[in-house]
Amino acid sequence: MGTPNGDNTQAAADSIKVVSSTPSAGPIGVFDSGYGGLTILHEMRSLLPQYDYLYLGDNARAPYGPRSFDVVYQFTREAVIKLFSMGCRLVILACNTASAKALRTIQQNDLPRIDPSRRVLGVIRPTAECIGSITHTRHVGILATEGTIKSESYVMEINKLYPDIKVTGVACPLWVPLIENNEYDTPGADYFVKKRIDSLLFLDPEIDSVILGCTHYPILLDKILKYTPRGVKIIPQGEYVANSLKTYLARHPEMDAVCAKHGRCHYLTTENKDKFRESARIFMHESVDAETISF
Incomplete structure (x- = not known):
């Protein structure tokens, strides 16, 4: 599994350290290459409705499944850094491909440089x-x-x-x-x-x-x-991942303390927000508003 250019890595890490100097509570980040992670988010919100969530779908570059380990790692890392920059201190990779191809490298190589107090978890x-x-x-x-x-x-x-x-x-x-x-x-x-x-x-x-x-x-x-x-x-997977998150937060009160609890949920996409809204209805069985972003 490849690693990114060292200069870029350090620059990204330094930028996140600035954000991490203010450990205020933020939403739980939920990332997927597309829409499928919404099935995980739905179960999380059903079991743990008190938390704030920030969902990011990299719909413009989906699907991740056929892509190489290096590309999936690079894309996933970009998404994680984006969610960190928006206040998330805990990010769930609600994507099996990202969990399979990127999670271990992010946990072992990137988090110690970016911010050892943050966490990225997967669904496998x-x-x-x-x-x-x-x-x-x-x-x-x-x-x-x-x-x-x-x-x-x-x-x-x-x-x-x-x-x-x-x-x-x-x-x-x-x-x-x-x-x-x-x-x-x-x-x-x-x-x-x-x-x-x-x-x-x-x-x-x-x-x-x-x-x-x-x-x-x-x-x-x-x-x-x-x-x-x-x-x-x-x-x-949704039920088991949601239960695992509940257990994790109970076992790690220091992480639970930096997860905001206002019952809010916001959606981000790298695609057209209207297209996201239309497709998200299949997964959420309700209308959602989304914001289009870029990395």
């Missing part, structure tokens, strides 16, 4: 933690983007916690475009959903639990359930 670890109590056969499936599958992040995280679990993944490259083009509820979507589920269960018929390793996929949940055999548990 909380999902991996829950799986041990769900699977009985110890055979688990992952449906995700090509980038997440190729990273093997779920395999590594699950096997760190549960070495006895066999993990099998299948990439679903057309699922996100189906959702973002509002084709998720058409007969054509059935074909692609069934095809990927059949492929996964062909590779391992003993699978009894399937993780939806992309935050878009809950939008397809009705179709996924339709083509999944009875007895196979489908695991969307």
